[in-house]
Amino acid sequence: MAVLAPAVTASRRSFARPTARKRRNVAAHVFLIILVIYFLMPLWWLFVASTKDAHGLFDGTGGALWFDKNFAFFDNVGKLFTYSHGIYLRWLGNSFLYALSGGVGATILAILAGYGFAKFDFRGRNLGFAVLLGSVMVPLTALVIPTFVLFSQLNLTDTIWAVILPSLLNPFGVYLMRVYAADAVPDEMLEAARIDGAGEFRTFLQVALPLMRPAIVTVLLLSIVGTWNNYFLPLAVLSNNNLYPVTVGLGLWNGLASSNSGTGTDSLWSLIVIGSFISIIPLVIAFLTMQRYWQGGLAIGSLK
Amino acid sequence: MTHAGSAVAMKPPRQASAPNEKRSRRASRRRHSIGWIFVAPFGIVFIIFLVVPLIYAFSQSLFSQGLATGTTFTGLGNYAKAFTDPDFLGGVLFVVVFSAVLIPIQMAVSLAAALVLDSLTTRLAKFSRLMIFVPYAIPAVIGALMWGFLYSPSFGPISQFFALFNMSGPDLLSSGNIFGGLLNVVTWQWAGYYMIIIYAALQGIDPTIYEAAKIDGANARQVAIRIKVPLVTAALVLILVFALIGTLQFFTEPTVLTPMANGAIGPAFTPNIYAYNLAFKFSQINYASAVSFALGIIVFIGVYIFLFLTRKKGSFL
Numbered sequence: 001m002a003v004l005a006p007a008v009t010a011s012r013r014s015f016a017r018p019t020a021r022k023r024r025n026v027a028a029h030v031f032l033i034i035l036v037i038y039f040l041m042p043l044w045w046l047f048v049a050s051t052k053d054a055h056g057l058f059d060g061t062g063g064a065l066w067f068d069k070n071f072a073f074f075d076n077v078g079k080l081f082t083y084s085h086g087i088y089l090r091w092l093g094n095s096f097l098y099a100l101s102g103g104v105g106a107t108i109l110a111i112l113a114g115y116g117f118a119k120f121d122f123r124g125r126n127l128g129f130a131v132l133l134g135s136v137m138v139p140l141t142a143l144v145i146p147t148f149v150l151f152s153q154l155n156l157t158d159t160i161w162a163v164i165l166p167s168l169l170n171p172f173g174v175y176l177m178r179v180y181a182a183d184a185v186p187d188e189m190l191e192a193a194r195i196d197g198a199g200e201f202r203t204f205l206q207v208a209l210p211l212m213r214p215a216i217v218t219v220l221l222l223s224i225v226g227t228w229n230n231y232f233l234p235l236a237v238l239s240n241n242n243l244y245p246v247t248v249g250l251g252l253w254n255g256l257a258s259s260n261s262g263t264g265t266d267s268l269w270s271l272i273v274i275g276s277f278i279s280i281i282p283l284v285i286a287f288l289t290m291q292r293y294w295q296g297g298l299a300i301g302s303l304k
Numbered sequence: 305m306t307h308a309g310s311a312v313a314m315k316p317p318r319q320a321s322a323p324n325e326k327r328s329r330r331a332s333r334r335r336h337s338i339g340w341i342f343v344a345p346f347g348i349v350f351i352i353f354l355v356v357p358l359i360y361a362f363s364q365s366l367f368s369q370g371l372a373t374g375t376t377f378t379g380l381g382n383y384a385k386a387f388t389d390p391d392f393l394g395g396v397l398f399v400v401v402f403s404a405v406l407i408p409i410q411m412a413v414s415l416a417a418a419l420v421l422d423s424l425t426t427r428l429a430k431f432s433r434l435m436i437f438v439p440y441a442i443p444a445v446i447g448a449l450m451w452g453f454l455y456s457p458s459f460g461p462i463s464q465f466f467a468l469f470n471m472s473g474p475d476l477l478s479s480g481n482i483f484g485g486l487l488n489v490v491t492w493q494w495a496g497y498y499m500i501i502i503y504a505a506l507q508g509i510d511p512t513i514y515e516a517a518k519i520d521g522a523n524a525r526q527v528a529i530r531i532k533v534p535l536v537t538a539a540l541v542l543i544l545v546f547a548l549i550g551t552l553q554f555f556t557e558p559t560v561l562t563p564m565a566n567g568a569i570g571p572a573f574t575p576n577i578y579a580y581n582l583a584f585k586f587s588q589i590n591y592a593s594a595v596s597f598a599l600g601i602i603v604f605i606g607v608y609i610f611l612f613l614t615r616k617k618g619s620f621l
Contacts, residue, residue: 024524028420032432035417039436039496042450045461049453057459064454064461113346120339128343135354137545137607139553141576142600143354145583145592146361169353174346200338229443231556236580247445251560254449258563273453276446283441291434295504 041065043280050076050277054270076274079267088275090242091249095228095279097160098245102167103224110170110219114177115208119190129178135171141232148236162237163245167227173219176297180215181208217290218297228283246279358600365594375590382594391572392595396602399574402483403551410491410547411540414498419528421499422506433503437496444493448560451489452477456564477565485565489557494550498543505539506532541614545607552603555580575599 048067052060053075056068080088116122117129147166151157185208193203209216231247238244244252250272257268287294368378386392421433439447454460455476466473476485509532517527533540555576562569571585572578575595583592 025424028424029426029428031416031420032424032429035413036432036435039439039492042447042454042492043438043442045454046446046450059459063464064459109346109349112342116339116342120342121336122339122343123337125339128347132350134604135350137549137604138354138358139549139600139603141553141555142596142603143357143361145579145589145596146357146364147353148583149364149589149593150357150360165349166353168349171350171354194335200335204342225441229445231443231445231559232576232580236584247443250449251445254560255563272449276449280442280446284438287438287441288434295500 046273046277046280049270050274052270052273054267057270057273072270073274076270077278080271080274080278083271087241088246088249088271091244091246092279094160094243095245095247096282098163098167098230098234099224099228102164102227103220105164105168106170106173106223106227107216107220109168110173110177110223111209111212111216113174114179114215115181115185115204115212117174117178118181119185119187119208132171132174136175140169144232144236147233151237157237158240158243160243163227163230163234163243166233167223167230170219170223170226173223176219177212177215180297181212184211184215214293214297217293221286221290221294224286225283246275250275250279358597361593361597364590365597367590369588369590382591383598385591386594386598391578392575392598395572395575395578396599399552399554402486402554403548405483406487406490406551407544407547409487410495410498411543413491413495414543415502415533415540417495417499418502418506419532421503422532423524423528433500437500439493439495440497440500442493444556445560447493448489448557451485451492452561452564455485477561477568479565479568482561482565482568486557486561489561490551494547498547501543502536502539505536509535541611544614545611548607548610549603552606553599575602 045065048065049057051071051073052068053070053072056070056072060066060068062068117125117132143166148157148162151162156162189207189211190203193207194200198206228245229247230245231251234243234245234248235251238248241249241252253268253272253275257272365382366377366379367375368381369375417432417436421429455462457463457473457475457477462476463473474481476482476488513531513535514527517531522530553576554574558569558573559577559580562573569577571581576599579592579595579599582588582595
């Protein structure tokens with residue numbers, strides 16, 4: 001721990017006025033606690049609200065940020081999973097399908113291309129990489145409507161491919177991979193593998209790939225989150241409710257619940273709340289359990 | 305770069321042992337051309353889903369549909385229309401002003417949080433770091449839905465809090481306050497992600513620099529402002545570019561809040577919402593393509609100018 005050494009001397013140096021340092025530390029912690037409350041408050045609300053029935057959601061006994069006397073969490077889950085022939089579970093399944101296939105596919109393409117840009121001096125490499133960097137600046141949502149029109153010509157709208165195929169495009173992932181592979185994969189190791197008679201693809205699989213693991217986990221997580229959270233693309237290219245991912249499905253319910261605020265919409269609101277709560281669990285858990293990998297990886301792009 | 309080195313090594317000054325050199329040079333070139341095979345799969349996706357849609361959108365934008373005339377070629381007519389269309393220009397103005405207010409706030413929150421977290425090693429600090437980041441894992445749709453509920457004047461906690469004092473709280477979903485309401489949603493969603501990027505860059509700084517500064521008599525605040533912030537400029541620029549690209553194509557949050565905010569968010573609130581409504585509600589595909597393409601150009605030029613300016617400043621530092 002290189003950090004320890006200066007910390008020790010620092011505390012010795014500030015021995016003369018320990019109260020100032022203590023006060024600063026208290027102030028820093030108070031600042032952090034305020035931030036944590038701000039960032040967690042909506043999630044706390046969502047958790048509390050998902051335990052309320054439709055009546056408690058609007059007129060609960062404990063206010064918006066505390067539990068109602070009626071604990072209806074499991075009741076809500078049951079209603080959510082059976083509403084409209086269990087369409088919510090379908091949406092959740094679609095989200096998993098789109099996020100995993102799009103995310104894994106985009107990551108594989110990014111690994112290959114990043115390694116290619118970093119370790120081979122082929123003709124057109126610099127031009128290709130310059131075009132790639134420029135494309136990071138192209139707003140991807142500007143492509144949604146053109147992609148929709150193009151897909152409708154090919155009769156591909158309203159299919160899973162209309163969501164998965166465009167999700168394979170992740171220029172920033174390629175950039176991260178290239179930056180990381182250039183430093184983390186030493187040329188000498190590749191050279192040694194070649195001298196030992198390994199082919200290019202074996203060298204890539206057995207030497208380079210293990211060294212690129214932190215960047216791979218990071219790009220995979222970023223791509224999966226990007227596809228999972230995507231709203232505009234599936235909203236534009238899908239019109240069949242059965243193909244919706246959970247984000248578009250909840251948006252649909254939100255529109256329905258807001259527009260006809262008559263009978264029966266109260267229960268739709270509580271479905272939106274419990275549906276939102278269930279759908280954020282997988283990604284939150286993924287991030288919390290894999291923090292060791294992505295925290296270092298996120299720094300890759302910022303070091304160059 | 306090690307590659308520049310190996311490229312130079314391919315042209316050795318001595319011409320002796322020519323057959324050997326030639327053979328290895330040819331082998332090396334053949335080996336390097338394998339790079340194309342690695343890049344090709346991404347290249348194909350890049351062409352089909354980025355280059356082709358862009359070209360197609362541009363070609364579509366050169367035509368117009370009329371009820372009587374059918375589809376006719378009108379050249380840059382749609383662009384002339386877009387850049388005099390008050391709906392489109394209003395949307396552009398909104399996202400530009402929104403970025404100008406949002407980005408400094410987001411930067412200040414994430415930089416302050418990262419600097420505080422970098423100076424502490426307590427358990428609470430570690431816990432806070434994760435919790436501040438969590439909103440990044442929440443889809444924007446759900447983030448907007450949650451805040452929409454929290455803003456609600458009839459049952460949200462903000463109005464309940466003000467009701468304790470017999471006052472009516474601010475309605476963040478009204479047309480006068482929706483700007484602030486959206487500002488809060490986006491800051492909440494992204495500040496943690498930006499904080500982690502800055503924090504990771506701060507952790508990469510060699511700690512002996514702080515030691516030297518302390519010997520020179522610098523206090524903690526001076527170390528933070530004079531040493532830490534300049535050393536993470538690259539991370540700050542990266543975040544600014546992300547934030548700029550993201551905000552100029554603002555779509556999801558205002559779309560989700562539209563049904564909740566009675567009339568505060570119109571069909572041309574942002575350029576992307578306008579393009580979506582043109583394409584799917586008014587079936588004006590050609591004009592929608594022109595609006596999409598124009599937005600793409602505005603973002604590209606805006607980000608390019610920004611990168612150019614910051615690069616210049618960076619080289620003077």
